[in-house]
Amino acid sequence: MSIAEADPNGIIQCTPPKSARFLHRLLRRKLAVAGIAYLLALIVTAIVAPIALSHIAGQSAGSLDAVRAQPSLHHHLLGTDELGRDVLDRLFVGTRITLVGVGTAVLVVLAIGVPLGLAAGYFGGWIDRIVTWVSDLLFGMPGIVVVLLVLAVFPYSMLAAMTAFGVLVSPAMIRVVRVSVLPIERELYIAAARAAGLSRPYIIVRHVLPRVSGAIIVQTSVMAGLSLIAQSGLCFLGLLVRSPAPSWGGMVADGLQLIIQDPWLIWPPGILIAVTVLVLGLLGDVSRDALTEAWAAPVRSRRRPVTAAIGDISDEADAGALLSVRGLNVVFQSRGAHTRVVDGVSFDIAPGETLGLVGESGCGKSATAMSIVGLLPGTGQVEAGSIFFGGRDLATLSDRELHQVRGRDIAVISQEPMVSFNPTLRIGRQLAEIVRRHHHVSRAAARSRVLDLLAQVQLPDPAAVAASYPHELSGGMAQRVAIARALAGEPSLVIADEPTTALDVTVQAEILELLRELQANRGMAILLITHDWGVVAEMCQRAVVLYAGQVIEQGPILPVFQEPRHPYTKGLLTANPHGVPSSEALPAIPGTVPAPGQWPIGCRFKDRCVLATGECGDGTIPLEPVGTRREARCLHSAMLEGECA
Numbered sequence: 001m002s003i004a005e006a007d008p009n010g011i012i013q014c015t016p017p018k019s020a021r022f023l024h025r026l027l028r029r030k031l032a033v034a035g036i037a038y039l040l041a042l043i044v045t046a047i048v049a050p051i052a053l054s055h056i057a058g059q060s061a062g063s064l065d066a067v068r069a070q071p072s073l074h075h076h077l078l079g080t081d082e083l084g085r086d087v088l089d090r091l092f093v094g095t096r097i098t099l100v101g102v103g104t105a106v107l108v109v110l111a112i113g114v115p116l117g118l119a120a121g122y123f124g125g126w127i128d129r130i131v132t133w134v135s136d137l138l139f140g141m142p143g144i145v146v147v148l149l150v151l152a153v154f155p156y157s158m159l160a161a162m163t164a165f166g167v168l169v170s171p172a173m174i175r176v177v178r179v180s181v182l183p184i185e186r187e188l189y190i191a192a193a194r195a196a197g198l199s200r201p202y203i204i205v206r207h208v209l210p211r212v213s214g215a216i217i218v219q220t221s222v223m224a225g226l227s228l229i230a231q232s233g234l235c236f237l238g239l240l241v242r243s244p245a246p247s248w249g250g251m252v253a254d255g256l257q258l259i260i261q262d263p264w265l266i267w268p269p270g271i272l273i274a275v276t277v278l279v280l281g282l283l284g285d286v287s288r289d290a291l292t293e294a295w296a297a298p299v300r301s302r303r304r305p306v307t308a309a310i311g312d313i314s315d316e317a318d319a320g321a322l323l324s325v326r327g328l329n330v331v332f333q334s335r336g337a338h339t340r341v342v343d344g345v346s347f348d349i350a351p352g353e354t355l356g357l358v359g360e361s362g363c364g365k366s367a368t369a370m371s372i373v374g375l376l377p378g379t380g381q382v383e384a385g386s387i388f389f390g391g392r393d394l395a396t397l398s399d400r401e402l403h404q405v406r407g408r409d410i411a412v413i414s415q416e417p418m419v420s421f422n423p424t425l426r427i428g429r430q431l432a433e434i435v436r437r438h439h440h441v442s443r444a445a446a447r448s449r450v451l452d453l454l455a456q457v458q459l460p461d462p463a464a465v466a467a468s469y470p471h472e473l474s475g476g477m478a479q480r481v482a483i484a485r486a487l488a489g490e491p492s493l494v495i496a497d498e499p500t501t502a503l504d505v506t507v508q509a510e511i512l513e514l515l516r517e518l519q520a521n522r523g524m525a526i527l528l529i530t531h532d533w534g535v536v537a538e539m540c541q542r543a544v545v546l547y548a549g550q551v552i553e554q555g556p557i558l559p560v561f562q563e564p565r566h567p568y569t570k571g572l573l574t575a576n577p578h579g580v581p582s583s584e585a586l587p588a589i590p591g592t593v594p595a596p597g598q599w600p601i602g603c604r605f606k607d608r609c610v611l612a613t614g615e616c617g618d619g620t621i622p623l624e625p626v627g628t629r630r631e632a633r634c635l636h637s638a639m640l641e642g643e644c645a
């Protein structure tokens, strides 16, 4: 079977990169080859020339019968200066000091700019504020004055001057890296990597850094060009190199003094500096293009709008439950105000049970589920409530402690598997890093475990899949790989956030069947977020229905299906396409879910409810028992007793 086949429903289509290897892609570009050759020639010259032409550095006079000789093929290729010294030899020898200066500044810029930019962009918050403040401070400093002060303290010290220069220009690198990290930090595969239990430093180094390397390379080339200009400027002023040692900038200064008598002398060092700056810029550009070529593959995905929900029970955690959520409130912060999006949600999941979380889009299903593993997006935070799991309240754990839980105890499968993988790394490598994180095994053992996992999710050619990049997989295959990743830590609970939404109907059925089989074999529990009652009926033992951040009904599947006790549940079931012949129009619940912050007093569903009466708006409507292990939040629940959906 070809791993490059398209998803049957065409949901995800990508253009494969022409080559996976950066160097290979780079060397296909003629400009890059020319640029690299030029820089290599400079480096070789910088190493060899001072040794081969060791007399040049201290030469204060050349042949006095050839003072200011014109360029000649036979004697002096680029002529001689006013002291009869060969211009070409001096350029060769001056290359080392130039490259050392540029290298020093670039290393300082990278050492400061990359870690600080990554930290500011990835962590945000106070780290970002401090880094931005320091950057602004450095930017505001009068650069040339600082460098001159440094040279006053360390006369002729190339190291001190170029280190100071590197520090002063490093904010440019910090800003570029920070801005490049911001969109990546929000990508689903970063959240998936965290959900799989990978640590933040690891994610930054292995997943974020390679993605921003294009921007870093371009910025490095710009910085190298700037450093060359600065270094040449300081040499021009005679502040870095003592006469008679040659430097490119110093030779420009010598040429300037004789510009009337012999204008030629200014050209060789001037052209060399200009060409080198140009080459550095071009090389940065082509390297960036080569690096990003593999990532330019557009990933199109389609996500259906959702319908789903969760519920309330007693305040006590169920002792037999694997997970007990109690009175969970989730808020998002915006412009200083907190908006509650999940309000007093409680439910239990027994070991090995599949619980369906159902409700329309925006009801708070994902916020509820993600708060369990401490991965709420943006400014989201748990405001109140408990999440009991394995004898601990996950809501009180630090991120470091939750890190031990993610992937190993609780794993997450997202609805968009394709974007939950790093597009630049092969599948096998991505799975192996998670296996090694959880099991501390050798690379070889991790590789073999990856193949085993891929076989368990019934992928026909595990080795080929492991060697593939995410874009080379169809949507169904990617979801199987995502399930394999979730299994890597052998979790006892899997949170599956609409795992089949983006898939074709046939593939959906296969994935559900796979989940069922894996669950039966491994005895793990599943929290299944879905808007599809067909999926709930097929997979779940119990359902929790959420509406406007609250549980409005929860109970075992059969009675909920046969005799829903909340008008919203009944409306959802009636609107379920599985229950309506295709020739008939699909009944819909009139109106929309009220947005968080605009929830009405009393029953939040009352404006859309056919049973609503005046008392529905009178105050908080409690979640009441309506049968064995069933609850509903409706004053008119008894009116639905005995009615079928």
Ligand SMILES: Nc1ncnc2c1ncn2[C@@H]1O[C@H](COP(=O)(O)OP(=O)(O)OP(=O)(O)O)[C@@H](O)[C@H]1O
Pocket: 305, 306, 307, 308, 332, 341, 359, 360, 361, 362, 363, 364, 365, 366, 367, 368, 377, 378, 379, 380, 595, 596
């Ligand atoms: N990062 C965020 N910042 C601010 N508000 C958010 C954020 N993420 C979600 N919300 C809000 O929280 C509410 C609940 O969102 P949530 O994603 O949990 O709903 P959902 O039921 O899972 O819907 P869907 O099925 O569409 O994902 C929504 O009103 C949403 O606008």
